[in-house]
Amino acid sequence: MPSCDPLLSVKNLVCSRPEGDPIFSNVSFVVNEGDICVLRARSGAGKTTLLKCLAHLNLYQGTVEYRGKQPKSYGVPIYRTHVQYIPQRPSLLPSTPRDFLETLSEFHARRKQGHVDLQHAVDVASAWGVDEELWDRAWNTLSGGEAQRLALAIGFGLHSAEILLLDEPTSALDLDTSAKVEDTLIEEVKNPDTMLKAIVWITHSEEQALRVGNRFLHLSASGIDEEATPTNGA
Numbered sequence: 001m002p003s004c005d006p007l008l009s010v011k012n013l014v015c016s017r018p019e020g021d022p023i024f025s026n027v028s029f030v031v032n033e034g035d036i037c038v039l040r041a042r043s044g045a046g047k048t049t050l051l052k053c054l055a056h057l058n059l060y061q062g063t064v065e066y067r068g069k070q071p072k073s074y075g076v077p078i079y080r081t082h083v084q085y086i087p088q089r090p091s092l093l094p095s096t097p098r099d100f101l102e103t104l105s106e107f108h109a110r111r112k113q114g115h116v117d118l119q120h121a122v123d124v125a126s127a128w129g130v131d132e133e134l135w136d137r138a139w140n141t142l143s144g145g146e147a148q149r150l151a152l153a154i155g156f157g158l159h160s161a162e163i164l165l166l167d168e169p170t171s172a173l174d175l176d177t178s179a180k181v182e183d184t185l186i187e188e189v190k191n192p193d194t195m196l197k198a199i200v201w202i203t204h205s206e207e208q209a210l211r212v213g214n215r216f217l218h219l220s221a222s223g224i225d226e227e228a229t230p231t232n233g234a
């Protein structure tokens, strides 16, 4: 019988600065299959911090459950392949995109997470205008937009994430390239034959929020509100 648990369930999340004062508290929401949840808030409100909590990369209080179970019951590394955070600035990674993809794919193969299609990542990046030679350049020599597209393509190529947590994924891209990336991501969520089932997507752009989102979440220090349309100037 199919599970009736939401894909991701977040209850009473609190995340604090090292000094102890909370960045946000009382954050509760669910993510269901087919959702592209746009997450907006003023700068510094804690959007990146929230995505890192969801990926179990930050300490938090409260509960995060993926398909009804907490990250530790999957093993945190496995959990992170299913609920995958893609940072805004991948250029801080060591080595090259190809090395990173191969390292991750070896990890996935070892854990028998299914087929690891390296060529798929290369093809997706090409469709987004990334030259193949960039796969072998050091991350820190790539432009912000090149690094951003390669990091996203790696997320796709691994075919293991059911939920992508995207931190301003097109912030470094021009409008045309951004539109291509948006279309690929939306199609991937809509297509029942692909692994990807939902996205939580941070954007400062109201226009982009309206293009990609079917749910609109607004984060503040006191919690998260769901809105019918994205908040102006978030």
Ligand SMILES: Nc1ncnc2c1ncn2[C@@H]1O[C@H](COP(=O)(O)OP(=O)(O)OP(=O)(O)O)[C@@H](O)[C@H]1O
Binding pocket: 017, 018, 023, 041, 042, 043, 044, 045, 046, 047, 048, 049, 050
């Ligand atoms: N490791 C840390 N130590 C201290 N403060 C931190 C740490 N990480 C984040 N913060 C603080 O937490 C707050 C939220 O940061 P976060 O990056 O999550 O905000 P954001 O909403 O994503 O911002 P932006 O829209 O500018 O990217 C900020 O005030 C930030 O300075």
